[in-house]
Amino acid sequence: MAGVALVNAVIFGVYGETRRHIPDPNSLSSCFVSGALAGLAQSPICSPIELAKTRMQLRTSSNETQFSGPMDCLRYTYKQEGYRGVFRGLNVTLLREIPSYGTYFLTYEVLTRTPDNAPVSTAYMLLAGGLAGTASWTVSYPLDLVKSRIQADGRRYAGLVDCLKQTVTNEGYSCLYRGLSSTIIRAFPTNAVTLTVVTWIFRLFGQHNDSVAATNQGEKVVKTMESVGEISGTREPFLEKWNNFLTSMPERMAIHRLPYSTSTNELKLERLVNKENERRTKEEVKHGREEGEKRRVSREDVENLEELCEKKVERTVVKTVNTVSMALA
Numbered sequence: 001m002a003g004v005a006l007v008n009a010v011i012f013g014v015y016g017e018t019r020r021h022i023p024d025p026n027s028l029s030s031c032f033v034s035g036a037l038a039g040l041a042q043s044p045i046c047s048p049i050e051l052a053k054t055r056m057q058l059r060t061s062s063n064e065t066q067f068s069g070p071m072d073c074l075r076y077t078y079k080q081e082g083y084r085g086v087f088r089g090l091n092v093t094l095l096r097e098i099p100s101y102g103t104y105f106l107t108y109e110v111l112t113r114t115p116d117n118a119p120v121s122t123a124y125m126l127l128a129g130g131l132a133g134t135a136s137w138t139v140s141y142p143l144d145l146v147k148s149r150i151q152a153d154g155r156r157y158a159g160l161v162d163c164l165k166q167t168v169t170n171e172g173y174s175c176l177y178r179g180l181s182s183t184i185i186r187a188f189p190t191n192a193v194t195l196t197v198v199t200w201i202f203r204l205f206g207q208h209n210d211s212v213a214a215t216n217q218g219e220k221v222v223k224t225m226e227s228v229g230e231i232s233g234t235r236e237p238f239l240e241k242w243n244n245f246l247t248s249m250p251e252r253m254a255i256h257r258l259p260y261s262t263s264t265n266e267l268k269l270e271r272l273v274n275k276e277n278e279r280r281t282k283e284e285v286k287h288g289r290e291e292g293e294k295r296r297v298s299r300e301d302v303e304n305l306e307e308l309c310e311k312k313v314e315r316t317v318v319k320t321v322n323t324v325s326m327a328l329a
């Protein structure tokens with residue numbers, strides 16, 4: 001359970017962080033690359049977890065010691081085989097996770113892109129999420145099979161290539177896809193729910209994408225700045241914050257896909273910063289403030305704040321996804 005939580009935190013964390021720092025966050029290749037990096041980052045965590053799962057599943061009660069849980073199994077493996085044993089199959093896990101998470105996020109992005117950026121329906125999101133999971137497992141399944149065999153009994157094989165050779169020679173190519181249907185039966189609903197929930201959180205908590213009406217985006221940034229007291233200098237009372245949240249719901253609902261992106265529409269942002277500064281000047285004239293007391297918003301303020309908001313949203317995403325995956329596990 002803790003492992004699942006960590007894996008999700010790493011996946012969505014790394015995916016978001018990469019897309020934020022990649023030159024063209026909205027291109028399809030950047031979705032693939034960010035997904036691939038997320039897959040790479042989570043492999044060292046998921047590899048020992050899967051090793052424990054595989055070994056526990058293969059234990060037969062009569063002749064072998066039973067493990068009380070995955071940690072017990074890993075401790076035993078460490079005593080018997082050292083770190084090499086615990087991380088057995090990590091290389092194949094990496095080879096499986098890099099393309100599969102790339103495919104996973106790319107498929108979801110491709111399927112939820114609409115020409116006029118109209119939001120997709122929840123039913124469609126569920127379908128896209130399910131298909132993303134299915135596609136990711138289909139491309140990586142033979143490697144998953146090899147990985148499980150190596151993890152179950154590493155001493156039988158000299159490595160990935162040897163395991164592949166032995167498998168194909170003894171059982172034919174078709175065996176590389178053995179068990180794929182059961183995997184998809186699990187992966188379709190799990191990933192349908194996961195990606196839909198993630199998208200909904202982004203919609204509700206308003207992380208915008210540059211394809212969304214740029215005015216909304218800029219205004220949201222200034223609104224957020226107001227709400228955290230950056231602009232007015234005071235903290236907005238909770239009720240007011242909640243009311244603002246509710247009134248902006250229709251606008252928030254207009255966001256779709258996984259909207260990781262910081263590329264705010266430059267012109268609009270500039271305009272908003274100017275507008276806010278004009279407003280401040282007027283206030284200052286009205287209140288006859290001294291030169292030294294004058295405060296101005298800068299582009300950096302807006303950008304820093306935007307990043308801060310994205311991080312907050314991301315933490316919510318991770319928490320919710322963890323809850324969902326635990327409920328489904």
Ligand SMILES: NC(=[NH2+])NCCC[C@H](N)C(=O)O
Binds near residue numbers: 100101
């Ligand atoms: N083969 C993969 N790792 N695909 C990526 C999707 C993974 C997803 N968490 C699942 O378990 O279905």
